[in-house]
Amino acid sequence: MVTPERSAQGLEVRQVSYEDHAQLVSALKGVHTLISLIGGDASALWNAQASLLAAARAADVTRFAPSEYAGIGYEGIDLYASSKAEIWTQCLAAKQETGMEVARFNCGLFMSILATGTSKGITEVGRREGAETGEEEALAGLRPWNFVLNLRAGTADLPGDGSAKVAWTEMRDVASFMFHALSLPRWPENLNMRGDLRSFREVLEIVQRVQGRKFLVRENSIEEMEDLAQEQGKRFYNQVRVALVKGYCDVPDDLNRMFPEIQPIDCESFVKKWWSDFPLPEAAWEKDQAFM
Structure with a gap:
């Protein structure tokens, strides 16, 4: 789906259901780097990202960054322990099992x-x-x-x-750091900025x-x-x-x-x-x- 506004910016929008694995895999075919910007409650952070990561593995995506954009770690924060921490564990498993590069963008x-x-x-x-x-x-x-x-x-x-x-870190600066990180030959597990x-x-x-x-x-x-x-x-x-x-x-x-x-x-x-x-x-x- 390409809206006139996005087309003018050179962007393509692919409308998908996160509950449809095959559709997600199809949408991610040919994608090198997948960056998640999903926010919200624990259900959104967990369910949607778990579906996204599973589809990324099936579509042979090279790099995946889960939705982090905060401090480092999850200890003592229930919302993150029940969502972000679990997704990061799955990311590390994907790295070990498929060679996918995974990284957390941490910005405070x-x-x-x-x-x-x-x-x-x-x-x-x-x-x-x-x-x-x-x-x-x-x-x-x-x-x-x-x-x-x-x-x-x-x-x-x-x-x-x-x-x-x-x-x-100001929002537009977060975007600048992330854009530049795309040029790195390999991603470490933590990409920190401030x-x-x-x-x-x-x-x-x-x-x-x-x-x-x-x-x-x-x-x-x-x-x-x-x-x-x-x-x-x-x-x-x-x-x-x-x-x-x-x-x-x-x-x-x-x-x-x-x-x-x-x-x-x-x-x-x-x-x-x-x-x-x-x-x-x-x-x-x-x-x-x-x-x-």
């Missing part, structure tokens, strides 16, 4: 979420991409999410004391300076976050925060060193772009989106 946290709530207007980049607002442009395909920091409300719900190092390495405390200092106001700050011990993870709808949020304290998102810069020509945006530049020069209310706690 998406820097783009730091634009959630911005009132800044759209730029030429956003207009070219079809975004309708500045926030939509900055999020670059992500849904709005006040994760730890609510930059509009002026609050910081820190993991621990907020000092753990975190890799941050746009910046900053603790939440460091990002908070940047935001307060750019916005010209003090945030309301709350520190959370590992024990407190583990207790909060037992509450309905707060498991994923708090399990990830616990993992952050333990270094989950301290992702190395392997792809940065392989491709020094890529100059990713850093946290300070991103925050200045999307949060400078417009008025904001006095800081106040809000109910944040702590789903799954």
Whole structure:
């Protein structure tokens, strides 16, 4: 299926059912590299990707990258342990049994979420991409999410004391690193990247300076976050925060060193772009989106 918009971009869309193995295999015939961008709940991350990987093996796909795009590992995060971890185990089996190259693209946290709530207007980049607002442009395909920091409300719900190092990578920079990785003669099992390495405390200092106001700050011990993870709808949020304290998102810069020509945006530049020069209310706690 080729839509006029995709055709103009030189892209082909192959419409398939993930429940139809033969159809998936047919769609993947002749494909060298398959990169999964599937997101959502554990069922989507597991069922659709398991079908995709099985079809990739049958179609003799050379390279496969499952949907990762986070920190390294899955320990203590139930959503990932029941989906991403299982898929990665299958990927390693495919590598051993067929010689398929498999790799996890690890980027830490998406820097783009730091634009959630911005009132800044759209730029030429956003207009070219079809975004309708500045926030939509900055999020670059992500849904709005006040994760730890609510930059509009002026609050910081820190993991621990907020000092753990975190890799941050803007969505378009993730795409640039992945595009360049296609040229590597062989893929290692982990393809790590980062746009910046900053603790939440460091990002908070940047935001307060750019916005010209003090945030309301709350520190959370590992024990407190583990207790909060037992509450309905707060498991994923708090399990990830616990993992952050333990270094989950301290992702190395392997792809940065392989491709020094890529100059990713850093946290300070991103925050200045999307949060400078417009008025904001006095800081106040809000109910944040702590789903799954």
